[in-house]
Amino acid sequence: MKLLWFWVFTAASLLFNTSSFALTQDGKTLLIIKGGWNDTRHVLKNWKASDPNPCNWTGITCHLNDQTVRSINLPYMQLGGIISPEIGKLSRLHRLALHQNSLHGYIPAEITQCKDLRALYLRANYLQGSIPPELGNLLNLVILDLSSNSLRGSIPASIGHLSHLRFLNLSTNFFSGEIPNNGVLGSFKNGSFTGNLDLCGLQVQKLCRSSLGFPVVLPHSGNDASTVPPKRLSHYLNGVLIGAMSTMGLALVVLLAFLWICLLSKKGKIGKKYTKxxxxxxxxxxxxxxxxxxxxxxxxxxxxxxxxxxxxxxxxxxxxxxxxxxxxxxxxxxxxxxxxxxxxxxxxxxxxxxxxxxxxxxxxxxxxxxxxxxxxxxxxxxxxYLALGSLDHFLHEHGQEERPLNWNARLRIALGSARGLAYLHHDCCPRIVHRDIKSSNILLDANMEPHVSDFGLAKLLVDDDAHVTTVVAGTFGYLAPEYLHSGQATEKSDVYSFGVLLLELVTGKRPTDPLFVKRGLNVVGWINTQTRENRLQDIVDKRCKDVDAETVEAVLDVAARCTDANPDNRPSMNRILQLLEEVISPCLSEFYDSHSDC
CATH class of the missing domain: 3.30.200.20 (Phosphorylase Kinase; domain 1)
Structure with missing residues (x-):
């Protein structure tokens, strides 16, 4: 009898273990998605059916309550291939980050079945086709970045329905036509659409034309006659023609021809303002x-x-x-x-x-x-013109009194600045070394979004053999040691300067603050001393009330890598951007979604 019970128990255990360790449906879906990718670096080698828990796979995080996939984070992985339509079966997906890869093909319309999607990053791939209008059904979407692809066609008006959308980047594609002005689309300005030369509309301050070539949208024109829509003018002329036909006859025909010639002349003059x-x-x-x-x-x-x-x-x-x-x-x-x-x-x-x-x-x-x-x-x-001026002025002078920089705003400034600098280093041809990264060269718009300024001017306006002090006088606190020694600027010296900028955002102090100087240190040495003594509370700007230790430590870690004394040990700006996005983007996504600080 005991032997019988032993075999019954063993069989039940085997049955239980088999069912418990079967691959989840989301895991099966991920394997199908992987099948559409060319993983040249083998970063997805642990995505395999023999591992029944996809929550442990590279780039995957899951919801704790039911182990369904919450996010896919695989930027900068050199993944080729396509985005499989199977992505739509991940019903509880919140974040899809596949930017800076080599994906091609189309954005699958099935992605709109992921109704909980908050953040969609597909930047810097080779995606083709148009934006699926169905994206307008992703009502929880907060971040949409499709920039630097080969997307074409018009921008769907359905994007305007995304009432929670706070960040939109469609720049550097081949979109054309008039940008819809409905819903949230009316709140995004030129920066969300730059690099699409055939786009027009109020957001980009560019003339649109009807199929007959007449101006339809003409912002900022001081000539009232040229802003009258052709349709209204045509109705007016028709009314005059009908009312006076019985008395004027042939004379009005001549007058109509004269007015038509004048209108064409005005149209030609207006069009000349918009040469590239x-x-x-x-x-x-x-x-x-x-x-x-x-x-x-x-x-x-x-x-x-x-x-x-x-x-x-x-x-x-x-x-x-x-x-x-x-x-x-x-x-x-x-x-x-x-x-x-x-x-x-x-x-x-x-x-x-x-x-x-x-x-x-x-x-x-x-x-x-x-x-x-x-x-x-x-x-x-x-x-x-950027309404809030420079980060230096805002952080250290009068701006903080009226509108303090909370921790979330500082994270956004760090991330946006990294994106701009990474674009100069990796996406421009020829690549551009800024040479003078500092807080006074980070300008803030009315939405507190950062814009890197003065890029290219150091090389353009100073002789190549000029001494370093004539190039960046007054900004020595940002300069890499090798730059001070040799005067030769490189991408890695830009990286060092960006690391100092990160420290400035965390501490709220300029790199040349007397607190550092009187101790014979620069900001990098002071931070290293404070970190060794575990004095995090003395590092963070006291005016910043909403910080959390985890993200502060993560940002300080990135800054430490940037300011390594050996330039060969410093990561590239693309790698820095990846590190910051891994730390900051989920925080910002949750912030926008809940409208509370990180």
Whole structure:
């Protein structure tokens, strides 16, 4: 009898173990998705049916209550292949991060079956086709980043239905047509759409045309006649024609023809404002104006007149390369103008050609260079105006009194700045070394989003053999040791400067703060001392009330890697961006979703 019970118990145990360790349905789905990828680095080698718990697989996290897949985090993994439609079977997926890979094919419409999706990162792949209109059904979506792909077609109006959407980046694709202005789509500005030359609409301040070629949207035009929609004008003319046909006859036909010719003439003049690179030269005065992207909706006469009127009352700041002015147009649009105080030796033609390269660079976290003007007495660069000014001013001077930088805002600034710098290092051709990363070169817009400024100017405006002190005078606290020694800037010296910027965000102190100097240390040495003594509470800015120790330690760890004394040990900006996204993005996603601090 005992032997019988033993065999019954053994059989039951085997049956129980077999059922308990069977691969979950989400696990089976993940294996199908893996089958569509080309995993050249074998990062997914532990995705296998013999491991019944997919929650332990690389890049996978699960919900604790039922072990269903919560997030897929696989950026920078060099994954090729396609995104399988099976992704739609992961019904409780909150986050899908596949950015900076080599995926191609289409965005599967089935992804919209993931009704709980909060964050979708597909940036910097080779995805083709259009945005599935069904994405408008992902009502919980907070972050949507499809930038730097080969996507085409129009932007679906259904995106406007995503009422929780707080971050949208569709830049650097091949989208075309008018950007819908419904719902949340009306709240996103030019930065979300840059690099799509065939897009038009209010968000990008660019003229749209009807199928007949007439202006449909013309922002910032001071000419009332040119802003009358052709349809209204046509109705008006038809009414006049019908009312007067019995008395005017042939005379009105002649008048109609005359008005038609005038309208076409106006249309032609308006269209000329939107050339992609517009160059105007006055041979008598030597004045030259070059505008990039075709997104300055003003005549050259209007712009030059405003530039000539700038004086000391319009000064808003100064930097290593010149004075910055605030230029207000007649329609109240505002631009920043940097007057160049010095330039490297060489012809104006070479200088302007290199400026055109800088003007072609557009990214949501880079300050947009709108144009260049050469006046008889100065050279002027025209930029977008950022309402909150520099991070340095906001963090250390008056900005904090009116609108303190909480921990969440600092995380967003760190992440956005890393994205902009990584774009310069890895996505521009030729790659751009900034040379002067510092808080005064991080500008903040009205939504506290960061934009890296002055990229490319250090190389453009200073001789290659110039001594380092003439390049970055006044910013030694950010300089890498090897840069100070040799004067040779590299991507790794930019990485060091970015690490110091991270420390500045955490501590709320400038790198040259007297607290460090009087101890014979720089900010890096001071942080190392405080960390060894486990004095985290003395490191974090006392004005920042909502910090949590876990993310502070993670950011400090990234900063430590950036500021390693050996440049060979410092990670690339792409790797730094990956590390920060792993730490920060889930926190921001949850913040946007719950509308509370991390």
């Amino acid at each position: 690179v517009d160059k105007q030269l006055d041979h008598d005065t030597g004045t030259k104006l070059v505008t990039f992207h075709g997104d300055l909706p003003y005549s050259s006469h209007e712009i030059i007149k405003k530039l000539e009127l700038l004086d000391e009352e319009d000064v808003v700041g100064s930097g290593g390369f010149g004075t910055v002015y605030k230029m207000v147009m007649d329609d109240s649009s505002i631009f920043a103008v940097k007057r160049i105080d010095r330039s490297r030796e060489g012809s104006d033609q070479i200088f302007e050609r290199e400026l055109e390269i800088l003007g072609s660079i557009k990214h949501i976290n880079l300050v947009n260079l709108r144009g260049y003007c050469r006046l008889p007495y100065s050279k002027l660069l025209i930029y977008d």
